[in-house]
Amino acid sequence: DAKTTQPPSMDCAEGRAANLPCNHSTISGNEYVYWYRQIHSQGPQYIIHGLKNNETNEMASLIITEDRKSSTLILPHATLRDTAVYYCIVTNTGTASKLTFGTGTRLQVTL
Amino acid sequence: EAGVTQSPTHLIKTRGQQATLRCSPISGHTSVYWYQQALGLGLQFLLWYDEGEERNRGNFPPRFSGRQFPNYSSELNVNALELEDSALYLCASSSGLLHTDTQYFGPGTRLTVL
Numbered sequence: 001d002a003k004t005t006q007p008p009s010m011d012c013a014e015g016r017a018a019n020l021p022c023n024h025s026t027i028s029g030n031e032y033v034y035w036y037r038q039i040h041s042q043g044p045q046y047i048i049h050g051l052k053n054n055e056t057n058e059m060a061s062l063i064i065t066e067d068r069k070s071s072t073l074i075l076p077h078a079t080l081r082d083t084a085v086y087y088c089i090v091t092n093t094g095t096a097s098k099l100t101f102g103t104g105t106r107l108q109v110t111l
Numbered sequence: 112e113a114g115v116t117q118s119p120t121h122l123i124k125t126r127g128q129q130a131t132l133r134c135s136p137i138s139g140h141t142s143v144y145w146y147q148q149a150l151g152l153g154l155q156f157l158l159w160y161d162e163g164e165e166r167n168r169g170n171f172p173p174r175f176s177g178r179q180f181p182n183y184s185s186e187l188n189v190n191a192l193e194l195e196d197s198a199l200y201l202c203a204s205s206s207g208l209l210h211t212d213t214q215y216f217g218p219g220t221r222l223t224v225l
Contacts, residue, residue: 041219042219043219098144104153
């Protein structure tokens with residue numbers, strides 16, 4: 001699986017959009033970009049994933065660059081409950097089927 | 112729809128004992144994964160079971176083992192417990208379909224070894 005690079009921490013004001021970047025310059029053509037988050041001592045929560053097209057669901061939007069070497073997770077209106085560690089994972093889930101979690105980005109949403 | 116469930120929530124053991132952790136996947140999911148998250152460390156992949164078979168294993172000693180039952184639930188067994196086995200153990204399940212193989216996690220079992 002390709003390696004990912006994320007900033008260790010970010011702050012965001014409540015109600016504003018949180019934009020979390022992820023670099024995955026060694027991604028291969030059949031690898032997906034997955035985002036999970038983990039609120040303190042809970043199980044990771046799936047947020048969104050994509051291959052090459054931008055994706056949106058009720059939680060977030062995922063923007064993947066045309067060369068697929070980086071992506072951005074967007075939480076459109078961050079709330080205090082979005083404070084968590086966010087993990088960007090690149091994986092070919094069809095074969096390896098294990099997720100390799102890095103250190104993620106600790107997002108702190110403040111009033 | 113019920114999510115992934117794990118039991119017990121907390122487990123306290125002493126060194127040398129054995130621990131058994133249980134996981135029930137989302138209904139219809141055939142794959143179960145186990146991860147370890149030690150304090151201050153990231154999630155480390157332990158085991159992957161699919162259709163009752165062990166499919167992949169992380170870099171853990173053989174005293175970490177498990178099985179998957181015909182109803183796709185799973186057990187993780189840790190023998191000869193050591194202090195450093197204290198961690199949050201997370202179970203995840205997926206449908207096993209290649210193009211929609213998203214893993215969904217349970218709340219975890221916190222194992223404390225004294």
